[in-house]
Amino acid sequence: MAESTEVRKLVYLVTGGCGFLGEHVVRMLLQREPRLSELRVFDLHLGPWLEELKTGPVQVTAIQGDVTQAHEVAAAVAGAHVVIHAAGLVDVFGRASPKTIHEVNVQGTKNVIEACVQTGTRFLVYTSSMEVVGPNIKGHPFYRGNEDTPYEAVHKHPYPCSKAQAERLVLEANGREVRGGLPLVTCALRPTGIYGEGHQIMRDFYHQGLRLGGRLFRAIPASVEHGRVYVGNVAWMHVLVARELERRAALVGGQVYFCYDESPYKSYEDFNMEFLGPCGLRLVETRLLAPYWLLMLLAVLNALLQWLLRPLLLYAPLLNPYTLAVANTTFTVSTDKAQRHFGYEPLFSWEDSRTRTIRWVRAMEGSAQ
Numbered sequence: 549m550a551e552s553t554e555v556r557k558l559v560y561l562v563t564g565g566c567g568f569l570g571e572h573v574v575r576m577l578l579q580r581e582p583r584l585s586e587l588r589v590f591d592l593h594l595g596p597w598l599e600e601l602k603t604g605p606v607q608v609t610a611i612q613g614d615v616t617q618a619h620e621v622a623a624a625v626a627g628a629h630v631v632i633h634a635a636g637l638v639d640v641f642g643r644a645s646p647k648t649i650h651e652v653n654v655q656g657t658k659n660v661i662e663a664c665v666q667t668g669t670r671f672l673v674y675t676s677s678m679e680v681v682g683p684n685i686k687g688h689p690f691y692r693g694n695e696d697t698p699y700e701a702v703h704k705h706p707y708p709c710s711k712a713q714a715e716r717l718v719l720e721a722n723g724r725e726v727r728g729g730l731p732l733v734t735c736a737l738r739p740t741g742i743y744g745e746g747h748q749i750m751r752d753f754y755h756q757g758l759r760l761g762g763r764l765f766r767a768i769p770a771s772v773e774h775g776r777v778y779v780g781n782v783a784w785m786h787v788l789v790a791r792e793l794e795r796r797a798a799l800v801g802g803q804v805y806f807c808y809d810e811s812p813y814k815s816y817e818d819f820n821m822e823f824l825g826p827c828g829l830r831l832v833e834t835r836l837l838a839p840y841w842l843l844m845l846l847a848v849l850n851a852l853l854q855w856l857l858r859p860l861l862l863y864a865p866l867l868n869p870y871t872l873a874v875a876n877t878t879f880t881v882s883t884d885k886a887q888r889h890f891g892y893e894p895l896f897s898w899e900d901s902r903t904r905t906i907r908w909v910r911a912m913e914g915s916a917q
């Protein structure tokens with residue numbers, strides 16, 4: 549909890565502050581950053597929940613803006629001490645065009661960096677993604693790897709391409725002179741698949757399960773491990789590293805950190821069942837009914853349909869060749885780099901994370917419980 553004895557003098561800006569992760573970062577900052585005086589929340593779409601935050605000791609400033617517009621970003625950054633850049637277009641389903649993904653994720657990040665340089669903001673945390681590393685298109689497993697594990701990162705899909713480019717820009721900007729003559733200090737956090745309260749894909753799977761009479765069908769072998777991390781712990785890592793960027797600039801500046809916690813290593817579907825199971829869904833084993841070639845055929849068919857229907861409507865199902873490849877390739881991390889560099893320990897145990905997520909699923913409209 550914030551200690552009232554600390555002097556409140558810092559201004560933070562969170563881009564994408566109304567998204568799934570962004571909202572958790574905003575709430576975590578208000579709870580756990582006692583030096584905060586003003587919190588600017590910048591997003592294309594502002595959430596109504598921001599209003600309830602405006603009554604506390606910290607000034608919460610909601611800024612409706614677009615990261616692709618350099619002047620809007622510069623105006624929001626001016627006077628901020630720290631920027632947490634979490635805004636991004638998260639799309640692996642073909643909803644947005646590759647050009648739009650590039651504009652938001654790459655040009656938007658360039659705009660944030662330039663705004664820091666021009667206005668004299670020294671500390672920048674970038675929300676990157678495990679996808680800048682993999683899984684690669686060759687399906688190579690990344691089994692409990694860390695930030696130094698060699699891996700052939702090959703990107704073709706617009707989303708991982710854009711995140712990799714943006715991350716590189718952020719890391720290259722470390723040490724650049726900002727207005728006033730001091731160096732910019734940057735770092736990038738790479739969450740694996742985030743879960744927790746507000747996770748849209750979990751919501752989609754839950755509703756799909758309800759529509760299918762309380763069942764989901766296993767499509768991915770249980771032996772394929774997929775890295776997951778609780779949103780509260782990802783938010784906590786952002787808050788901690790932002791705080792330590794100043795104190796440990798030489799160590800943390802220019803570094804990348806995977807986001808990790810005590811969440812167990814499981815397949816994507818088995819992991820989801822940790823929450824959906826207690827909410828009344830069951831996972832039906834279908835390995836004999838749905839072999840991999842059939843899933844791939846369905847995924848390719850979905851991609852074809854998306855392309856054919858594009859002039860008429862947006863058809864963007866969860867299953868496509870890319871999502872199937874990601875879900876079907878082991879990618880898990882095992883590291884303590886964040887603990888060694890800036891003292892990170894997960895704030896939420898696995899039990900807490902699980903309980904909170906289950907409570908959120910249960911509270912959803914149309915719950916099976």
Ligand SMILES: NC(=O)c1ccc[n+]([C@@H]2O[C@H](COP(=O)([O-])OP(=O)(O)OC[C@H]3O[C@@H](n4cnc5c(N)ncnc54)[C@H](O)[C@@H]3O)[C@@H](O)[C@H]2O)c1
Pocket residue numbers: 563564565566567568569570590591592593613614615616633634635636637638652656675676677678711738739740741742743
């Ligand atoms: N969800 C995951 O599993 C995951 C994993 C790793 C990394 N990430 C990264 O975390 C960040 C947040 O992801 P999320 O899951 O919360 O997604 P999200 O879509 O819920 O949040 C992104 C936010 O960015 C905002 N935004 C999008 N375009 C914008 C623009 N042009 N200008 C200003 N704001 C804009 C959106 O309105 C949204 O509120 C992203 O950078 C994403 O790449 C997410």
Ligand SMILES: C[C@@H](CO)CCC[C@@H](C)[C@H]1CC[C@H]2[C@@H]3[C@H](O)C=C4C[C@@H](O)CC[C@]4(C)[C@H]3CC[C@]12C
Pocket residue numbers: 638640676677678679740741742749765767768774816817866867870871872874875
């Ligand atoms: C084959 C389906 C049958 O049940 C399952 C499809 C699941 C996919 C929709 C998801 C499997 C892995 C997810 C991705 C992963 O968790 C990491 C990500 C990184 C992040 O930066 C953005 C989101 C995502 C790409 C995430 C998207 C959904 C999956 C592909």
